[in-house]
Amino acid sequence: MSVLFVFSLFLLLNVPNSCIAQKNYSSFVLIQQWPKGFCRMIGGFCTMKPNKFTIYGLWPLRPNGRPIKYCNTDSNLSEDDIKPLEKQLSSNWPSLGGLDFAVWYGQWKVHGTCSENEFTKLEYFQLALDNYAQNDLRDILKKANIVPDEQKHYNRSSVVAAVHQHTQHDPQLVCYFDSVRNVSVLYQIAICYADDGKSYKNCVSDFIGNCSGTQLLIDPK
Ligand SMILES: *[C@@H]1O[C@H](CO)[C@@H](O)[C@H](O)[C@H]1NC(C)=O
Ligand SMILES: *[C@@H]1O[C@H](CO)[C@@H](O)[C@H](O)[C@H]1NC(C)=O
Ligand SMILES: *[C@@H]1O[C@H](CO)[C@@H](O)[C@H](O)[C@H]1NC(C)=O
Ligand SMILES: *[C@@H]1O[C@H](CO)[C@@H](O)[C@H](O)[C@H]1NC(C)=O
Ligand SMILES: *[C@@H]1O[C@H](CO)[C@@H](O)[C@H](O)[C@H]1NC(C)=O
DSSP states (O other): OOHHHHHHHHHHHHSOGGGSOOOOOSEEEEEEEOHHHHHHHTTSOOSOOOSSOEEEEEEEEOTTSOBOOOSOTTOOOOGGGGGGGHHHHHHHSOOSSSOHHHHHHHHHHHTGGGGTTTSOHHHHHHHHHHHHHTOOHHHHHHHTTOOOOTTOOEEHHHHHHHHHHHHSSOOEEEEEEETTTTEEEEEEEEEEEETTSSSEEOOOOOTTOOOOSSEEEOOOO
16 A cells, blocks of 8 residues: 555545545536537427527536536526626527526526536636637538438437547537437537546536437528
8 A cells, every 4th residue: 555545545544534625526527418409309489590500508517428417406596607608608608598597597507517626617617618618519520521411311320420530539429319200310519528627538428418320400490
């Protein structure tokens, strides 16, 4: 046993459990959605369909890849908490079909509260916007000649490779199966991060969905 190890053990044994600021998540995922695909999947109830990927959520994940949820029900988001970011959030994290703030409020409650010891409300929303800004998925796919087109099917592996080219890590793809068109339709892409929320990491779990089939379509409208 190394001296350092013994020393660490000593420290652990002597600090009361309640004083260890326990982090219950080991990674983050930033999920972006393609509004045209997402809205078609849910049956069309959207009032807006921006022609770009938008933020769906930034979620702290457990080591098994599942989201950790509702860590502090007393922590309520107010509009004032995120006032400085409101314009950017409305543009990049819109509700698509309802009140933007309702989406942010819900995402904070369910997910943001789980990393609140490390990221304040403002920091959490800023982190989502920063990571989003570094990954313009429409542009990233376009560089690999992957564009929304009713007539084109893309290999799942080609879509993964296009994102990998940008982040050097594997994303997670989320699709719905359209039985009428007989094809898997891509509507979300998830990019994973270490627990610092900033360094890329391979996405390892398929908890948020999966794309069955090897050929994918991206809805053009
Ligand atoms: C982590 O989970 C434990 C057990 O559920 C809980 O007591 C603790 O408060 C949580 N820590 C944080 C930082 O949320
Ligand atoms: C947060 O909202 C809940 C329910 O709306 C309420 O019960 C709670 O008191 C609020 N917490 C604070 C700190 O305002
Ligand atoms: C797509 O996948 C098929 C079968 O796996 C392969 O033959 C083809 O070369 C791939 N196309 C591209 C563009 O990667
Ligand atoms: C659906 O697509 C699969 C794979 O491309 C193909 O093998 C199958 O024949 C198609 N089914 C119909 C009913 O067109
Ligand atoms: C998710 O999809 C990939 C590729 O089609 C497949 O290898 C994997 O087994 C799937 N996972 C589940 C749980 O269906």
